[in-house]
Amino acid sequence: MKKRIPPGPTSSGKSFADISTRAQNGDAVVMTAMEFKEFVRTNGIKKAAKEVDIVTTGTFGAMCSSGAYFNFGHSDPPIKMQRAWLDGIPAYAGMAAVDVYLGATELDDSNNMMHGGAHVIEDFVRGRAVRLKATAHATDCYPLKEIDTYVSLKTINQAVLMNVRNCYQNYAAASNTSGRTLYTYMGKLLPELGNATYCSSGELSPLLNDPLYRTIGIGSRIFLGGGEGFVIWEGTQFNTGVERTPNGVPKRPAGSIAVLGDLKQMTSEFVKGLTFTRYGATLGLGIGVPIPILDEDMAKACAVTDKDISTAIFDYAQQTRARPVLAEVTYAQLGSGEVDIKGRRVPTSPLSSIYKARRIAELLKKSIAKGDFVVTEPVQRLPLDRSFKPLDTMNDKEAME
Amino acid sequence: MKTKLVLNFNPEASNLPITHNLTAKYGLLVNILRAEIDEVGGKMVIEVSGKAESIKNGIDYLKEAGVGVRPIKEGVRRDDDACTHCGVCISICPTKALSLDRETRKVIFTEEKCVACGVCIDACPPRAMEILI
Incomplete structure (x- = not known):
C-alpha cells in the first residue's frame, strides 16, 4: 500500500491542532478568501502566514453528481421496497428494506426533463411533504407489497445528502461555433460564438485555494448546503495529472470531493433544484471549506487570484469526448463580461454564483469565529496520483487487460 | 414619451x-x-x-x-427568492436588461430595458424568470 504523507505541521509553520484549538477558544484570526487576498496585497505573504490562522472559501453552483439517501423507518406490516418513487421521481431501492437513494439528476417518467431528484431534495429541505410510493415482492419477513404515503424531514428517520463529485477544482468553459442554439449542462449556448459560459467560483473556490490538497482531505469538516458536512472521499473523476501553474493551480478540471451531511440541517438558500432546459435537473449547492494557514506555502496558495487561474473554452458544437479548445482564458478575463475567441468579443456568463460563494465564506468565518464550527484535520490526504480513465467499447478480454 | x-x-x-x-x-x-x-x-x-x-x-x-x-408596465418578472444570482442570463439577454453588478456580484434586472423577448425564461436554471404577456 502506498504510504501517504500526513498533512501535519511543517518546520516553519503552525500545526493544524494548534490552529483548531485556537479557533475553538475564539482566539484564531479568521478571514474570508476575499479578505485574505486583500490582506496579502497590502501586507505580503510572510505577515499573512504569521498572523492569519484560517481562510474560509466558498462555492455555489450546479453540482450534478449529488443525491440523498433516506431511511424511512419500518411500516407495519413491514415492506422491503423494491421500487420507490419520491414525488414521482424514481429512487434506487436496492439496499434492503427501507433505504433509498435519490439522485439529483433523476427525472420523472414524463419526457419534459423539467423536474427531477434535485427539486425533491429542495422540497424536503423547505420542509414540504413529499409523496412516497413503493412496491415490493412481499416476503415472509416483509409481507407488505406496496405503500403510498407522505413523508417530510420532520417524520423521516434519516435523510443524508451524499454526493460523489462536488466542488470541482477548476472547470471547463463552453461556447458554440455551430449555427444553432445548444442546450447543455453549461447552459444555453447561442449560435456562432454568441456567448460563453463558465462554472467556478475561481479565487474563492475551495480546491483552487489548496491546489495540492494539503489541508482538505478525508474527514475535513465543511459547510454543506447551510449545515455541516464532511469530505468523505476523493470525488469521482479525480484527476491530478493535468497541467498546472508553477504554484500548482490546475489549468483544467482536476480534483473534486465526495461529501456527506445531514439534510435536516440544510437550508433552501444553499440547496436548490435547478433545471437546465433539454439537459434536465441538477442540484444547486453551496459548499464552504476552511483552510488553515499552516505556513507560507499555504498563505501563497490562498493568495491566488482570478488572474492566476486559467481554463479553456471548449467548443460544445463538437459532440465528442475531446472537444476542441477555442481559447485559453483566465477567470479575470471571464469575469470581465467578455472574452476574445478567434478575434471576436464574446459575452460571458458565470453559472456559479459568486454572490452566494461570498456569503458562504462569510457565514463560515462567523461560525468558526464563534467557536460553533470546529475545523478538523483530515484523517487521510486526497491522492496526488490519480488519472481519469475513459469508457471505451471493448470485448471481455480487452476489458481484463 | x-x-x-x-x-x-x-x-x-x-x-x-x-x-x-x-x-x-x-x-x-x-x-x-x-x-x-x-x-x-x-x-x-x-x-x-x-x-x-x-x-x-x-x-x-x-x-x-x-x-x-x-x-x-412589465413583460417579464423575476422571482427574487428563486434567483441565485449565478449570472447565466446576462450573456444571452440581447438588451442587457440583465447584468451583473461588479461590486455585489448580484444580477440586476433593469425592467425599462427589457423587451420581453423571453430568451431568459428557459435559460434560467432556478426558473426565476416569468413572462407575463
Whole structure:
C-alpha cells in the first residue's frame, strides 16, 4: 500500500491542532478568501502566514453528481421496497428494506426533463411533504407489497445528502461555433460564438485555494448546503495529472470531493433544484471549506487570484469526448463580461454564483469565529496520483487487460 | 414619451398594415418586440414612441380597427427568492436588461430595458424568470 504523507505541521509553520484549538477558544484570526487576498496585497505573504490562522472559501453552483439517501423507518406490516418513487421521481431501492437513494439528476417518467431528484431534495429541505410510493415482492419477513404515503424531514428517520463529485477544482468553459442554439449542462449556448459560459467560483473556490490538497482531505469538516458536512472521499473523476501553474493551480478540471451531511440541517438558500432546459435537473449547492494557514506555502496558495487561474473554452458544437479548445482564458478575463475567441468579443456568463460563494465564506468565518464550527484535520490526504480513465467499447478480454 | 402595448388581433385585423399606419398617419416610432400569428388571430408586443397626443390617437385608431390594446408596465418578472444570482442570463439577454453588478456580484434586472423577448425564461436554471404577456 502506498504510504501517504500526513498533512501535519511543517518546520516553519503552525500545526493544524494548534490552529483548531485556537479557533475553538475564539482566539484564531479568521478571514474570508476575499479578505485574505486583500490582506496579502497590502501586507505580503510572510505577515499573512504569521498572523492569519484560517481562510474560509466558498462555492455555489450546479453540482450534478449529488443525491440523498433516506431511511424511512419500518411500516407495519413491514415492506422491503423494491421500487420507490419520491414525488414521482424514481429512487434506487436496492439496499434492503427501507433505504433509498435519490439522485439529483433523476427525472420523472414524463419526457419534459423539467423536474427531477434535485427539486425533491429542495422540497424536503423547505420542509414540504413529499409523496412516497413503493412496491415490493412481499416476503415472509416483509409481507407488505406496496405503500403510498407522505413523508417530510420532520417524520423521516434519516435523510443524508451524499454526493460523489462536488466542488470541482477548476472547470471547463463552453461556447458554440455551430449555427444553432445548444442546450447543455453549461447552459444555453447561442449560435456562432454568441456567448460563453463558465462554472467556478475561481479565487474563492475551495480546491483552487489548496491546489495540492494539503489541508482538505478525508474527514475535513465543511459547510454543506447551510449545515455541516464532511469530505468523505476523493470525488469521482479525480484527476491530478493535468497541467498546472508553477504554484500548482490546475489549468483544467482536476480534483473534486465526495461529501456527506445531514439534510435536516440544510437550508433552501444553499440547496436548490435547478433545471437546465433539454439537459434536465441538477442540484444547486453551496459548499464552504476552511483552510488553515499552516505556513507560507499555504498563505501563497490562498493568495491566488482570478488572474492566476486559467481554463479553456471548449467548443460544445463538437459532440465528442475531446472537444476542441477555442481559447485559453483566465477567470479575470471571464469575469470581465467578455472574452476574445478567434478575434471576436464574446459575452460571458458565470453559472456559479459568486454572490452566494461570498456569503458562504462569510457565514463560515462567523461560525468558526464563534467557536460553533470546529475545523478538523483530515484523517487521510486526497491522492496526488490519480488519472481519469475513459469508457471505451471493448470485448471481455480487452476489458481484463 | 414611450409606452409598451400588447395588441391582440382577430384574423381580419391581422391583414391590416397597422404598424405602417401608426407611423405614417400618427408619426409614431414603432419597435416590434414580439409578434406571433396562428389560426385564431395574432398577438404583437410593440413599443411606441411619440407625443402623448399622437400615442392616444394611435391607440384610438387601433381600437377602431378591431385590435385589442393593452398597455403593459412589465413583460417579464423575476422571482427574487428563486434567483441565485449565478449570472447565466446576462450573456444571452440581447438588451442587457440583465447584468451583473461588479461590486455585489448580484444580477440586476433593469425592467425599462427589457423587451420581453423571453430568451431568459428557459435559460434560467432556478426558473426565476416569468413572462407575463
